Amino acid sequence: MNTNYEHIKVIGFDADDTLWVNETYFREAEDKFADLLRGFETKNKIDQELFKKEIDNLPTYGYGIKGFVLSMVEMALELSNYTISNQVIEQILNIGKEMIHQPVELLDGVEETLKQLSSKYRLIVATKGDLLDQERKLEKSGLLDYFHHIEVLSDKKEVNYSKLLNHLDIKPSEFLMVGNSLKSDVLPLVNIKANAIHIPFHTTWQHELVNENNMTSKNYRTLNCILDLPKLLN
Incomplete structure (x- = not known):
């Protein structure tokens, strides 16, 4: 050494x-996202699928909150079989905005x-x-x-x-x-x-x-x- x-x-x-502090806000956002989609899948499954989506999207979106939000939107569409409401999509976007405006x-x-x-x-x-x-x-x-x-x-x-x-x-x-x-x-x-x-x-x-x-x-x-x-x- x-x-x-x-x-x-x-x-x-x-x-x-x-x-x-940074990662704490992502964990909180994941909990909010899973709560929004609880009618379609279990939290554990939602967390797993969102992580896979994030990794798949890294070459396209890179790291950061914006790529994370886009991955959440894609995941919501797929898990809901494209039946997710505009209101829920808006709530997902608001999760991202809340993350961006967190205090340092x-x-x-x-x-x-x-x-x-x-x-x-x-x-x-x-x-x-x-x-x-x-x-x-x-x-x-x-x-x-x-x-x-x-x-x-x-x-x-x-x-x-x-x-x-x-x-x-x-x-x-x-x-x-x-x-x-x-x-x-x-x-x-x-x-x-x-x-x-x-x-x-x-x-x-x-x-x-x-x-x-x-x-x-x-x-x-x-x-x-x-x-x-x-x-x-x-």
Whole structure:
């Protein structure tokens, strides 16, 4: 396990569920959606089918609330055999609008940590999702002044991170990524010889789950809270 961070010059932060609450709102939206369609299927079946639809639609819609809403609309049409009412479709759209207008709730210790680290490191945001939505959340978060660069990626794979580091002229050995997803924020960085720290969130989208027991190596650190990050680096 790499525990030597003395060469780190740039720290990248995931946004959703690393800097602020996000996945909680998706779980609440799924519950509301299942309640709307309870006359057609069980909640468990609706949840399963919606997840499949989201994954099928990722290449078309990408990540974020808007793609999620479109997947809900498609799922409602299919589960109802295209008999769903216009009123229910409108309610589904309203679920999405409620998600978009949720307040930005910073996670504990985020601003304190960024303030400490910004005096020593160059900080960037490397997140994925809908560009407009992420820009809105960043603006409302009050955190923009801590970051030298904001990057909203279409995906978080090795090639995406490599292009970002090349664009910003950052050596992988000098870069540390911090995020809540092993699949998106940790493993791709380990694979390109960069550094990564995992800070789990209490709920994770099924698509982002990775079984740590099946991993052959663990060349990263896991922290319980972002407040532990400055202490680790110092």
